[in-house]
Amino acid sequence: MAFLDIRRLRKSYGAAVALGGVDLSVEEGEFITLLGPSGSGKTTLLMSIAGFIKPDEGGIVLAGTDVTDLEPEDRNFGLVFQGYALFPHLSVRDNVAFPLKVRKWEKRAIAERVEAMLALVGLDQLAARKPRELSGGQQQRVALARALAYSPRLLLLDEPLSALDRSLRETMQRELKRLHRETGVTFIFVTHDQEEAYAMSDRIAVFQNGRIVQIGAPRDIYRNPASRFVAGFIGGNNLIRARFSPETGTLSLLGREIAAPQHFDVALHHRDGDVSAWIRSEDIAIGGAEAGFESFDVTVIDRAFIGTGERIAVRTGDDEELALVIPDGAADAVVVGAPLQCRVRPDLIGFLLPD
Amino acid sequence: MTRFQRWALALTVPAAVLAIGLYVFPIFQVLALSFLEPKPGFGNYVSLFGNAAIGRVVRTTIIVSVLTTAITVVLAYVVAFAIVQMPRGRRRVALFLVMVPFWISVLVRAFSWITILRRNGVLNTVLTEAGAISEPLDLVYNQFGVIVGMVHYMMPFAILLLVANLGDIDRRIIQAARSLGAQPATVFWRVWLPLSLPGVSIATLFTIIFSLGFLVTPAILGAGRVLMIAEYLSVQISSTLRWGVATALSTLMLVAVGLLVAGAMRHPAMRAAFGGGRA
Ligand SMILES: Nc1ncnc2c1ncn2[C@@H]1O[C@H](COP(=O)(O)OP(=O)(O)OP(=O)(O)O)[C@@H](O)[C@H]1O
Numbered sequence: 129m130a131f132l133d134i135r136r137l138r139k140s141y142g143a144a145v146a147l148g149g150v151d152l153s154v155e156e157g158e159f160i161t162l163l164g165p166s167g168s169g170k171t172t173l174l175m176s177i178a179g180f181i182k183p184d185e186g187g188i189v190l191a192g193t194d195v196t197d198l199e200p201e202d203r204n205f206g207l208v209f210q211g212y213a214l215f216p217h218l219s220v221r222d223n224v225a226f227p228l229k230v231r232k233w234e235k236r237a238i239a240e241r242v243e244a245m246l247a248l249v250g251l252d253q254l255a256a257r258k259p260r261e262l263s264g265g266q267q268q269r270v271a272l273a274r275a276l277a278y279s280p281r282l283l284l285l286d287e288p289l290s291a292l293d294r295s296l297r298e299t300m301q302r303e304l305k306r307l308h309r310e311t312g313v314t315f316i317f318v319t320h321d322q323e324e325a326y327a328m329s330d331r332i333a334v335f336q337n338g339r340i341v342q343i344g345a346p347r348d349i350y351r352n353p354a355s356r357f358v359a360g361f362i363g364g365n366n367l368i369r370a371r372f373s374p375e376t377g378t379l380s381l382l383g384r385e386i387a388a389p390q391h392f393d394v395a396l397h398h399r400d401g402d403v404s405a406w407i408r409s410e411d412i413a414i415g416g417a418e419a420g421f422e423s424f425d426v427t428v429i430d431r432a433f434i435g436t437g438e439r440i441a442v443r444t445g446d447d448e449e450l451a452l453v454i455p456d457g458a459a460d461a462v463v464v465g466a467p468l469q470c471r472v473r474p475d476l477i478g479f480l481l482p483d
Numbered sequence: 484m485t486r487f488q489r490w491a492l493a494l495t496v497p498a499a500v501l502a503i504g505l506y507v508f509p510i511f512q513v514l515a516l517s518f519l520e521p522k523p524g525f526g527n528y529v530s531l532f533g534n535a536a537i538g539r540v541v542r543t544t545i546i547v548s549v550l551t552t553a554i555t556v557v558l559a560y561v562v563a564f565a566i567v568q569m570p571r572g573r574r575r576v577a578l579f580l581v582m583v584p585f586w587i588s589v590l591v592r593a594f595s596w597i598t599i600l601r602r603n604g605v606l607n608t609v610l611t612e613a614g615a616i617s618e619p620l621d622l623v624y625n626q627f628g629v630i631v632g633m634v635h636y637m638m639p640f641a642i643l644l645l646v647a648n649l650g651d652i653d654r655r656i657i658q659a660a661r662s663l664g665a666q667p668a669t670v671f672w673r674v675w676l677p678l679s680l681p682g683v684s685i686a687t688l689f690t691i692i693f694s695l696g697f698l699v700t701p702a703i704l705g706a707g708r709v710l711m712i713a714e715y716l717s718v719q720i721s722s723t724l725r726w727g728v729a730t731a732l733s734t735l736m737l738v739a740v741g742l743l744v745a746g747a748m749r750h751p752a753m754r755a756a757f758g759g760g761r762a
C-alpha cells in the first residue's frame with residue numbers, strides 16, 4: 129500500500145462537480161505535482177487532503193490510517209497557501225515557532241528548531257521582522273519554514289510560487305527541490321505552470337474537469353500525452369487533424385499524403401478514418417526533404433523572438449496552424465506572408481486515441 | 484484642482500456650514516458661558532471640584548459607562564463572531580435582525596425594559612411562577628436596569644463595527660493556524676483575538692464615548708436614582724438654571740473625551756482601525 133492513498137474522492141458544489149472521483153497514490157518522499165487549468169479541481173483536492181473540505185464520497189488513507197474524518201488540526205500535514213497566510217501580528221520567529229508552541233514543545237527545543245529552520249531557508253537575519261516588512265520571496269520562505277518546522281510527513285503546496293516574478297520563481301523552485309531532498313518530506317504541489325511541473329516533480333497528475341486524466345513522470349507526459357486535452361494543455365504541441373485511408377495505408381496530413389509510420393496503430397488510432405495527431409514545435413525544421421524526413425509547404429503568418437530562438441507560426445496546405453521553434457539566426461530567410469518549406473520526421477508525429 | 488475636485492469640495496460646503504453653525508459655534512458658546520456665568524473667572528471650575536453631588540454623578544457615570552462598555556463589547560464580540568461564521572444567506576438575516584432595534588425609538592425601548600424588569604414585570608413573574616425565586620428581584624430603577632438598557636442600546640453599533648472587522652480577517656490565516664495543529668481554543672486566543680484587536684478597540688472607544696453622554700435610558704430606567712452627567716446637566720439647565728456649573732461640567736467632559744480619544748489613537752491597534760493599516 130502506498131504512503132498516501134486517495135480513493136474515489138468526489139466533491140460537488142450544487143450542480144458543479146469539483147472532484148469527479150479522484151484516485152491517487154503517492155509514495156513516501158515523492159514530489160508529486162497536480163497540474164491543470166483553472167477550475168479543474170486542484171485546490172479542492174489539496175484542501176480535501178488537508179481536511180478543510182469534506183469530500184462527499186471516497187476516502188484518504190495515510191500510512192495505513194484512514195484520515196478522512198480527521199479535523200485539519202489533527203492531521204499533522206504542512207500546508208503552504210498561495211497568499212502565504214502568515215500571521216501578520218507575529219514576527220518571523222514567532223510565525224515559525226507557532227506550530228511548535230501549539231505542540232507544547234519545550235522553550236529551548238523551540239528556539240533551536242526555529243533557528244535551524246530559518247537557517248535552512250536563509251532567513252536567520254530577519255527573524256525579528258513582521259511579515260509585512262518582508263518581500264514576497266522572503267514571506268514565501270517563512271511560510272515554508274513554518275510548514276516544515278514540526279517535520280510533517282506530508283507538505284501540501286497550493287501554487288506557492290505563482291505570485292513571484294520569473295527569476296525569483298526559479299530560485300524558489302531550486303530552493304523547494306533542495307528542501308524536498310534535505311527533509312525527505314513528501315510534497316504535493318499544485319501549479320498550472322507546466323514548466324514548473326516538469327522542473328520539479330517526480331510525477332505529474334494532469335487534471336481536467338475534476339478528474340486526473342493522466343499521471344506519470346514529466347518525460348512520459350511530455351512524450352506520450354494520453355489525450356487530446358493533455359496534448360493541447362502541454363505547451364509546445366501542435367494538434368493536427370489527419371485522415372487515414374485503409375486501402376492505401378496512407379495518412380493525409382499537413383497537406384501531404386504520407387505512408388503511415390510504424391507506430392501508427394490502424395486498430396487504435398482512428399475512427400472512420402479521422403485521426404488526431406500532434407507534433408512538437410521543436411521537431412519541425414525549416415528546409416526541404418532529407419532522408420527520414422517528410423517535407424511540406426506552408427505560408428508564414430508570424431515570427432516572434434523568444435530569447436533562445438524564434439517561434440514561427442505557419443499555415444499548412446490543409447489550413448492547420450502550426451508553431452515551430454528554431455534556433456536564433458536560422459530564421460533569416462523567413463518572411464511573413466511568404467511561402468516556406470518545412471520538414472518533420474514521421475516517427476516523431478504522435479497519435480491520440482479518439483475521444 | 485481639477486473640475487471634479489472643485490465640485491467635490493463645493494458639495495461639502497453645506498455640511499460644513501451646518502456643522503460650524505450648529506456644532507462648533509454652540510461649543511464655543513458653552514465654553515464662554517462656563518467662564519462668564521454668573522460672574523467672570525474660574526469660579527465654576529473651582530466649585531466643580533469641591534462639590535460632593537457632582538463627584539457622585541461623575542463616579543456613577545464612569546462606573547456605569549465602563550460596565551456598559553465591557554459587557555457590550557464582550558457580548559457583541561460573541562454575536563459578531565457567530566455572524567461572520569454564518570453562510571452568506573443566514574448572515575444577511577442575522578444582520579437584519581441586529582438592526583431591528585434601530586427602528587424603535589429609545590423611549591419605547593426603555594419603557595419595554597421596564598415592563599420586563601419591574602417587580603411585577605414579565606421576568607419576575609416567570610421566575611416566581613417557575614419557583615426559581617420567592618421574592619421578586621429589584622431589576623430596574625437601579626444601576627442594573629440602567630446598564631441593561633444601555634447595553635441593549637449599544638449592542639447593534641458594537642456588533643456592526645465588529646462584524647466589519649472580523650469579516651475582513653483573511654480566512655486563510657485561520658486555516659493556516661489550524662493546518663499548523665492549533666486546536667479551536669488556541670486558534671481563538673492566538674489568532675482571532677489578536678487580529679480583531681483593531682475592531683475591539685474601536686468598538687470599545689465608540690461605546691464608552693456614547694455611554695458617557697447617555698440621557699434618556701438612564702433617566703427612565705434609573706428613575707432619578709442613577710444620576711449620570713447628561714441627566715444632571717439637563718436638570719441644571721432646564722430646572723435649576725445653573726448655567727455656569729452646567730457649561731463648566733460639559734466643557735470638562737468634552738476635554739475628558741478628547742483626551743480619551745487622543746490617548747486611544749496612540750495605540751497601534753486603534754491607528755490600524757482608522758485605516759492606517761499599520762498595526
Ligand atoms: N466553495 C465553492 N462553491 C462553489 N463552487 C466551488 C467552490 N470551490 C470551488 N468550486 C468550484 O469547483 C471547481 C474546482 O475548483 P478548484 O478551486 O479546485 O480549482 P483549481 O484547479 O484550484 O483552479 P485554480 O487553478 O484557478 O486555482 C471550480 O469549478 C470551482 O468553481
Ligand SMILES: [Mg+2]
Nearest residue numbers: 170171172286
Ligand atoms: Mg486553486
